[in-house]
Every structure is written in C-alpha cells, then in structure tokens.
Amino acid sequence: MIALAAGLCIAIATIGPALGQGNAAAKAMESIARQPEAAGEIRTALILSLAFMEALTIYGLLIAFLLLGKIG
Amino acid sequence: MIALAAGLCIAIATIGPALGQGNAAAKAMESIARQPEAAGEIRTALILSLAFMEALTIYGLLIAFLLLGKIG
Amino acid sequence: MIALAAGLCIAIATIGPALGQGNAAAKAMESIARQPEAAGEIRTALILSLAFMEALTIYGLLIAFLLLGKIG
Amino acid sequence: MIALAAGLCIAIATIGPALGQGNAAAKAMESIARQPEAAGEIRTALILSLAFMEALTIYGLLIAFLLLGKIG
Amino acid sequence: MIALAAGLCIAIATIGPALGQGNAAAKAMESIARQPEAAGEIRTALILSLAFMEALTIYGLLIAFLLLGKIG
Amino acid sequence: MIALAAGLCIAIATIGPALGQGNAAAKAMESIARQPEAAGEIRTALILSLAFMEALTIYGLLIAFLLLGKIG
Amino acid sequence: MIALAAGLCIAIATIGPALGQGNAAAKAMESIARQPEAAGEIRTALILSLAFMEALTIYGLLIAFLLLGKIG
Amino acid sequence: MIALAAGLCIAIATIGPALGQGNAAAKAMESIARQPEAAGEIRTALILSLAFMEALTIYGLLIAFLLLGKIG
Amino acid sequence: MIALAAGLCIAIATIGPALGQGNAAAKAMESIARQPEAAGEIRTALILSLAFMEALTIYGLLIAFLLLGKIG
Amino acid sequence: MIALAAGLCIAIATIGPALGQGNAAAKAMESIARQPEAAGEIRTALILSLAFMEALTIYGLLIAFLLLGKIG
Amino acid sequence: MIALAAGLCIAIATIGPALGQGNAAAKAMESIARQPEAAGEIRTALILSLAFMEALTIYGLLIAFLLLGKIG
Amino acid sequence: MIALAAGLCIAIATIGPALGQGNAAAKAMESIARQPEAAGEIRTALILSLAFMEALTIYGLLIAFLLLGKIG
Amino acid sequence: MIALAAGLCIAIATIGPALGQGNAAAKAMESIARQPEAAGEIRTALILSLAFMEALTIYGLLIAFLLLGKIG
Amino acid sequence: MIALAAGLCIAIATIGPALGQGNAAAKAMESIARQPEAAGEIRTALILSLAFMEALTIYGLLIAFLLLGKIG
DSSP: OHHHHHHHHHHHHHHHHHHHHHHHHHHHHHHHHHOGGGHHHHHHHHHHHHHHHHHHHHHHHHHHHHHHHTTO | OHHHHHHHHHHHHHHHHHHHHHHHHHHHHHHHHHOGGGHHHHHHHHHHHHHHHHHHHHHHHHHHHHHHHTTO | OHHHHHHHHHHHHHHHHHHHHHHHHHHHHHHHHHOGGGHHHHHHHHHHHHHHHHHHHHHHHHHHHHHHHTTO | OHHHHHHHHHHHHHHHHHHHHHHHHHHHHHHHHHOGGGHHHHHHHHHHHHHHHHHHHHHHHHHHHHHHHTTO | OHHHHHHHHHHHHHHHHHHHHHHHHHHHHHHHHHOGGGHHHHHHHHHHHHHHHHHHHHHHHHHHHHHHHTTO | OHHHHHHHHHHHHHHHHHHHHHHHHHHHHHHHHHOGGGHHHHHHHHHHHHHHHHHHHHHHHHHHHHHHHTTO | OHHHHHHHHHHHHHHHHHHHHHHHHHHHHHHHHHOGGGHHHHHHHHHHHHHHHHHHHHHHHHHHHHHHHTTO | OHHHHHHHHHHHHHHHHHHHHHHHHHHHHHHHHHOGGGHHHHHHHHHHHHHHHHHHHHHHHHHHHHHHHTTO | OHHHHHHHHHHHHHHHHHHHHHHHHHHHHHHHHHOGGGHHHHHHHHHHHHHHHHHHHHHHHHHHHHHHHTTO | OHHHHHHHHHHHHHHHHHHHHHHHHHHHHHHHHHOGGGHHHHHHHHHHHHHHHHHHHHHHHHHHHHHHHTTO | OHHHHHHHHHHHHHHHHHHHHHHHHHHHHHHHHHOGGGHHHHHHHHHHHHHHHHHHHHHHHHHHHHHHHTTO | OHHHHHHHHHHHHHHHHHHHHHHHHHHHHHHHHHOGGGHHHHHHHHHHHHHHHHHHHHHHHHHHHHHHHTTO | OHHHHHHHHHHHHHHHHHHHHHHHHHHHHHHHHHOGGGHHHHHHHHHHHHHHHHHHHHHHHHHHHHHHHTTO | OHHHHHHHHHHHHHHHHHHHHHHHHHHHHHHHHHOGGGHHHHHHHHHHHHHHHHHHHHHHHHHHHHHHHTTO
16 A cells, blocks of 8 residues: 555656646747747746756655655 | 555645646746846746745645654 | 545645646736736735635645644 | 545635636736736726635635534 | 535535636636726626626535534 | 435536536626627626526526435 | 436536537627627527527436436 | 436436537527628528437437336 | 446447537538538538438447347 | 446447547538638548548447347 | 456547547648648548558457457 | 456557647648648658657557466 | 556556657647758757657556566 | 556656657747757757656656565
C-alpha cells in the first residue's frame, strides 16, 4: 500500500508542473520570436517560473522518499 | 491508508497550482514582449501571484507532513 | 479513513482556487500590458480577487485541521 | 464515513466557485483595461458576483461544520 | 451513508451554478465595458440570472438539510 | 441508499441547467450590449429559456422529494 | 437500488438537454441581436428546438415515475 | 439490477442527442439570421436532423420499456 | 447482468452518432446559408452522412435486441 | 459477463467512428459550400473516409457477434 | 474475463484511429477545396495516413482474435 | 487477468498514436495545400513522424504478444 | 497482477509522447510550409524533440520488460 | 502490488512531460519559422525547457527503480 502511495505520489506530482512548464516555455519562445530585444527579460522570467514549478514536484519527490523509507 | 492519504495529498495539491502558475507565467512573458517598458509592473504582479499559488501547495505539504508524523 | 478525508480535503480544495487565481493573474498582467496607466485599478482588483479565492482554500484547510485533530 | 463526507463536501464545494470567480475576475480586469472610465460600474458588478459565488461555498462550509459536529 | 449523501449533495450542487454565474458575470462586465450606457439594462439581466442560478443551489441546500435532519 | 439517491439526484440535476442558464445569460447580456434597442425581444427570449431550463431541475427536485418521503 | 436508479435516471437525463437548450438559446439571442427583423423566424425555430429537447427529459421523467411506482 | 439498467439506459441515451440537437439548432438559428431568405431550406434541414437524432433516444426508450416489462 | 449490458449497449451507442450527426447537421445548415445555390449538393451529402451514422446505432440496437432475447 | 462484453464492445466501438464521421462530413459540406466546383473530388474523398471509419465499427460488430455465439 | 478483454480490446482500439482518421479526412477535404489543383498530392497523403491508422486497429483486432481463440 | 492485461495493453496503446498521427496528417495536408511546392519536404517530415508514432504502438504490441505467450 | 502492471505500464506510457509528437510534428510541417527556407533549422529541432519524447516511452518499455522478467 | 505501483509510476510520470515537451517544441518550431534570425536564442530556451521537463520523468523513473528493487 505504501509502495502504491509512493509511486502514485511522484507520478501524479509530475503531471501538473510539466504541463505548466510546457505552457510557460511555449509562450516564452513565442515571445522571444516576437520581441527578440526583450529576450533577457523573458529568459529571467522563464527561469523564475520554471524553478517555482520544479519546486512543486520536488515536494512530491520528498514525500515519496519519506514513504519509501517506511517500507523497508 | 495514512500513507496513501499523504501521497495523494501532496500529489493532487500540486496539479492546480502548477497549471495556474504556468498560465500566469505564460501570459506574463507574453505581456513583457508586448509592452517591454511595463516589465517592472508585470514582474511584481507575477511574483505576487506565484507566491499566492505556491502557498496553496504549501498547505497541502503541511497536511502531508502531519499525516506522515502519524504513521511512524 | 479520517486521514484520507483530511488529505483529500486540502488537496482537492487546492485545485479550483489555483486555476482561478492563475486565470485571474494571467488576465491582470495582460491588462497591465495593454493599459499601463490603469495598473493601480487593476492591481487592487487583482488582490481583491486573489484574497476571495485564497479564502476558499483556507476553509478547506480549516476543515482538514479539525479532521486531523480527531485522529490522534 | 462522516469525516470523509465533511472533507469532500468542503473540498468539492470549493472547485466551482473558485473557477467561476477566477473567470469573472479575469474578465473584470480585462474590462477595466479596455474602458478605464467604467471602472466603478465594473467593480460593483464584480463584488456583487464574487459575493454570490462566495455564498455557494459558505453553504458547503455550513454543511461540513454540521457534519463535523456529528462525529465527536 | 446519509451524511455522505448530504455532503456530496450540497458540494456537487455548487459546481454548476458557480460556473454558470462566473460565466454570466464575466460576460456582463465585458458588456458594460463595451456599452457603458446600457449598464442599467445589463445589471438587471445579470441579477435576474444570478438569482435563477442561486435558486438551483438552494434546492440542493434544502435537500441537504432534510437529509441532515434524518441522521440525528 | 435512498438518501444517497435523493442527494445525488438533486445535485446532479443542478449541473446541466446551471451551465445552460449561465451560457444563455452570458450571450443575452452580450447581445443587449451589441443591440440595445432589441433588449425587449432578447429579455423575453432569455426568460423563456431560463424557465425551460429551470423546469428541468424542478423535475429532479420533484423526484428527490418523492424519494425523501420513502425514507421516513 | 430502484431508488438509486430513479434518482440517477432523472438527474442524468437533465444534463444533456439543459446544455443543448442553453446552447440553442444563447445562439438564438445572439441571432436576434444581429438580425432583429428575423426575430419571428428565429423565435419559432427556438421554441421548436426547446420542445424537442424538453421531450428528451420528459422520457427520463416518465421512466423515473414508473420506477418509483415499483418501490412502494 | 434491471431497474438500474432501465434508468441508466434512458438517461444516458438522452445526453448525446440533446447535445447534438442543441448544436444543430444553434447553428440553424445563426444561419437564418445570416441568410433570412434561405430560412425555408434551413428549416427543413433542421427538422430532418432533429428527427434523426430524436430517433436515437426513441431506441433507448424502447429498450428501457422492454426492460421495465421484465421487472414486474 | 444481461439487462445491464443491453441497457448500456444501446445507451452508449447513442452518444457518438448523435454528436456526430449534430455536428454534421450544424455545418450543413451553415453551408446552405453561405452558399444557397449548392443546397442540393449539400443535402445529399448530409443525408448520406446521417445514414452512415444512424447505421452505427442500429448495430448497437441489434445487439441489444439479441441480448434481450437471452434474458427471458 | 460475456453479454456485458458484447454489449460494451459494440457500444464503445460506435463512439469513435461516429465522431470521426461527423467531423469529416461536417468539413466536407463546408468545403462543398466554399468550392462547389470541387464537389466531385470531395465526395469521393468523403465516401472513402466514411468507408474506412465504418470498417472500424464493423470489426467491433464482428467480435460482438462471435461473443454472442459463445453465450447460448 | 477473457471475453471482456477481447470485447474491450477491439472497442477501445477503435476510438483513437477513428478520431484520427476523421481529423485527417476533414482537413484533407478542406485542403482540396482550398487548392483543388493539389488534389492528387493530398489524396496520396490521405490514403497513406488512413492506412497507417487503420493498421493500429488491425493490431487490436489481431489480439482480440487470439484472445477469442483461447475461450473455446 | 493476463488476457485482460494484453487486451487493454494494445487497445490503450492505440489511442495516443492514432490521435497524434491524425493531427500530424491533418496539418501535413493543410500545409501541402498552402505551399504545394514544399510538398516533398513535408512528405518526408510526415513519414518520419508517422514512423516514430507507429513505433510507440509496436512497443505495446510487443508486450501484448509476450503476455499472450504466458497464458497458454 | 504483474502482467496487468506491465501491460498498463507500456500502454499508458504511449499516450503522452504520441500526443506530444503529433503536436510537434504538426507544427513542424506547418512551419516548413510557412518558411520553406528554414526547413533545415526546423527539421533538426523536430528530430531533437521527437527523440526526447521517444525516450520517455523507452523508460516505460524498460520497466515493462523488467516486470515481465519477474512473471516467469 | 509493488509491481503495479512501479508500472503506473513510470507510465503516469510520462504523460505530463510528454505533453509539455510537445507543446514547447511545437511553439519553438513555429517561432523559428516566424523569426529565423532568433533561432539560436530559441534553441537554447527550448533545450533548457526540455531538460527541466525530462527531469520530472527521471524522478518518476528513479522511484520506479527503487520500487522494483523491493520486489525481488
């Protein structure tokens, strides 16, 4: 049961951030193409957002590891 | 059972904020590209929103930790 | 069972507000870019809306804490 | 069982209003940007709508509290 | 079982009206911005619609209270 | 079991009409804004449609009351 | 079991027609706004369609009553 | 079990045709507004389509009656 | 069990064709409005498509009758 | 069990092709309206596609008959 | 159990390809209408794609037949 | 159980690639219509993509055959 | 149970990448049609992306093979 | 049970990133076509994003391997 919890935990925690990152990245590249001289501004905003979203999955990974530690 | 609850809790709590952040970030970058001189305004609005949404997942993480503390 | 209830409670209560906030924030930034001189108006409307939606999750968090208090 | 009912009750009752509020708020800010001189009109319409929708979740919260009172 | 019924009843009865109200309110504000002189007409139509939709949730609340009365 | 049936009956019977009413109301207000002199025509069409849809939920409410009468 | 059948029967039979009616009504009002002199034509088409769709729910209501008659 | 079958049968058989009819009717009225002189042509096409779709639900109703006849 | 199979069989077999027919009919009427002189061409194409899709549900009806014949 | 398999088999096998055919037919009629002189080309392409999709459901019907033959 | 597997196998294997073929066919006819002189090019691309997608369902049919052979 | 696994395996493995291929093929034909002289370029890109996606289902077919080999 | 795991593993792992590849390929061909002289740039970007996504399914295939090795 | 967890873990962890990568890649190629001289900027942004999303699946793969190690 705990194994299932850990597996689902990291798997589901992956869906949202990935979709969000894909959406953000897609718009970032579209924006660079439209306004190449604002590329610096946009890149920092992109990395900021990607980091925020990556953090969400890291929380899930953290819980998954804690759960795995309880199986053994 | 509690393990499953903790795992699902943080995993599901990740989906909504991630999609919301992705959406907000995508529009932020599109807006910077359209109006580069308003970049300061937009960046503060972006960080404000990201923080609000990050907080939602933190609530989930908090409950997940409390649940984990009850397994041991 | 109660643990599962608490976990799902806060997790699901997170989805809607996050999507709503993301939507609102996205449009807010788009609007600032389109009409920079109305930024003050828009920012107060944004914070008002974010607060309303944050409150919805707080209700869920409240119930989750009450449920947790009943496990021990 | 009652705990699960209370948890799901407030959690699900959160989704619809949040999405609705997000939608309304997003359009409100877009409208302010398009017609800044109608901001007063729009703000009252926005608050009216947010209040109507907030009320929906309050109903759910009410039932959730009544259910919690039946566990103890 | 009855508790679950009451909880789900009000929770699900909240989703549809909230989305509908959000949609109606969003368009109302967009319309006010486009045609400020028709604001009176639009506001009465908005309140009429919000009331119709609020009534739908009230029906659900009514059934939920009746169900709660059968638990005790 | 009957309680669950009654609760779900009114709850689900609420979703469709609410979305439909929201959609109709949204377009009605948009149309008034576009063609203010046709407001009379549109309002009668709106009320006609809202009534048709409200009737659908009333059918569900009717069945729910009949079901409740069979619990006692 | 029969109660659940009756409840779900009318509840689900409500969703489709309501959405369809909302869609039809929305377009009808949009069309009246665009072509006010064709309002007569459009109103008869609207009522025709609403009646067809209302009939679908009436079928469901019929079956639900027959099922209720078998509980007692 | 048979009751549940009959109830679900007619209920689900209602969703598709209703959505289809709503879609068809919506476009029909839009078309009449755009090309009022083709209203005759369009009305016959509309009634033809509505009849085809109504027939689909009639099939479901037929099976539901046959199933009801097997309960008694 | 067989009854449930028959009921679901015809009910689900109704969804797809109805949506498809609605889509086809909607576009047919839109096309007639745009190009009234091609109405003959379009009507034959419409009836051809409706017949193909109606056939799909007839297959489902056939299986449902065969299943009903096995209950008695 | 086999009956349920046969019923679901043909029912589900009906959804995809119907939606696909509806989509194809809709675009075919739209294309005829836009380019009436290419109607011959388009009609052959339409019939070709409808046949391909009809074949998919025939496969499902085939399996359903084989399953029915195993009940008796 | 094996029967259910075979039935679901071919039924589900039908959905994706049908939607894909419908999408491809729809665009093919739209393209022929837009560029009638490229009809040859487009028809070969269409048949190529339809064949690829038909193959996917054939794989499912193959497995379904193998499963049926294991019931007898 | 293994039979169900094999059946679902190939059936589900069919959905994604079919939708993807349909999407790719649809755009390919649209692109040929828009830029007939780039047809060679586009056809090679199309076949490359179709092959990549076909490979995904082949993986599923492979596993399904291995599973079937374990039933006998 | 392990067989089911292996079958679902590769089947589900197929959906996302296929949709992603279809989306990427569709846009690639559209881009080639719009800017034929950038075809080289675009093709390398396409193959890079297809490879990244193909890798995701390969991970799933890897786990499926490891699971199959544990049945025997 | 652990096998199922591992299989689902990697399978579900594949969906989100694949869709996100497909979305990002699609927009990247569209942007290159629109602004070929910004291709360098865009390619680095693309690879950055793809790597972030690939990492999400790697986390899932990691947990899946750990789970597999616990079966033996």
